[in-house]
Amino acid sequence: MSESPNDNRDPAPRQSLWPVGFAVGVAVILVGLVVSWPAMVLGAALAIVFGVLWIRDTARTHAPVDSAAAHALVDDEPSAQRAAAEEQHLETYGRSGFLALATIGVGGIIGAGVTLPSLGFAVLPSFTGEAVDSPDVDLGPITNFPEGTFTITSFTSNPVQGDVSRRTAYIRNNGLTKEKQPSFTIIYSRCVHLGCPVQPNGPRFEDKEVKFKDVTITPVQPAGFGCPCHGGAYDTEGNRTAGPPVRSLDRFAFSIKDGHLILGKHFSVGTVTGTGADATMTRYRQAYPGVHVDGIERWLYPIPVPGT
Numbered sequence: 390m391s392e393s394p395n396d397n398r399d400p401a402p403r404q405s406l407w408p409v410g411f412a413v414g415v416a417v418i419l420v421g422l423v424v425s426w427p428a429m430v431l432g433a434a435l436a437i438v439f440g441v442l443w444i445r446d447t448a449r450t451h452a453p454v455d456s457a458a459a460h461a462l463v464d465d466e467p468s469a470q471r472a473a474a475e476e477q478h479l480e481t482y483g484r485s486g487f488l489a490l491a492t493i494g495v496g497g498i499i500g501a502g503v504t505l506p507s508l509g510f511a512v513l514p515s516f517t518g519e520a521v522d523s524p525d526v527d528l529g530p531i532t533n534f535p536e537g538t539f540t541i542t543s544f545t546s547n548p549v550q551g552d553v554s555r556r557t558a559y560i561r562n563n564g565l566t567k568e569k570q571p572s573f574t575i576i577y578s579r580c581v582h583l584g585c586p587v588q589p590n591g592p593r594f595e596d597k598e599v600k601f602k603d604v605t606i607t608p609v610q611p612a613g614f615g616c617p618c619h620g621g622a623y624d625t626e627g628n629r630t631a632g633p634p635v636r637s638l639d640r641f642a643f644s645i646k647d648g649h650l651i652l653g654k655h656f657s658v659g660t661v662t663g664t665g666a667d668a669t670m671t672r673y674r675q676a677y678p679g680v681h682v683d684g685i686e687r688w689l690y691p692i693p694v695p696g697t
């Protein structure tokens with residue numbers, strides 16, 4: 390029987406949904422870069438799975454094999470012809486298949502070269518967090534912090550950096566908790582809108598200032614805290630009461646060692662409920678000013694404001 394002119398043509402490429410899945414995976418990665426790293430991991434998994442399936446599919450579809458003829462030869466033809474047919478059967482990479490795979494491979498390498506560095510810059514801060522001040526700053530004897538009184542406490546957070554690392558915290562000795570543990574409210578003075586220094590709204594008692602090494606402790610009687618830059622206002626627990634700040638003022642953890650108040654880790658706070666020793670709050674990893682740490686806004690406004 391004569392051979393049809395169409396018999397040797399490459400079969401039309403099969404339609405595949407794998408590229409769509411791959412594209413969705415890449416899109417999820419990009420969204421994850423902005424929203425959260427779990428979404429990015431999900432996107433990467435999707436991209437890898439669908440990418441592999443796509444490459445496998447591409448490799449299979451580029452093999453114009455006359456398998457019926459090859460199998461027919463198995464029983465009827467001499468061994469040389471059978472070997473040739475089997476060789477044809479084993480050739481799974483035609484020129485178009487090679488070009489397709491080469492294009493995908495080169496594109497993948499270029500894509501990785503472009504994506505990985507920016508991915509590193511975008512993702513690593515999620516794992517490392519913002520640079521954290523020295524966690525152990527000795528603020529001196531707790532007797533320098535009168536119970537029930539706020540103090541403006543200035544200290545050097547990193548002795549190596551010197552005065553550029555001077556920080557201010559508003560510290561109130563709350564006395565003891567129900568469990569008879571010392572309680573301190575330690576509010577960081579940095580405004581959580583754009584980082585200006587918030588000020589206590591109330592009289593300062595400079596004449597009662599005390600010093601411990603380079604720590605200065607000045608009693609103050611605030612009705613709240615205000616930010617001079619854009620009118621942000623906070624109550625005495627650091628909750629935002631007015632203006633553009635997006636969350637409560639950050640706080641510091643603390644410990645007591647040999648009768649001294651030791652400044653601990655800086656952390657961020659959503660909303661504080663209760664006051665003083667009875668205050669409850671959820672701690673979040675130290676966040677930049679302008680960043681929501683809780684609620685739906687955390688998902689709607691995930692982009693941090695760098696450099697503040």
Ligand code: FES
Pocket residue numbers: 580581582583584585616617618619620621632633634
């Ligand atoms: S920086 Fe404080 S209100 Fe804007």
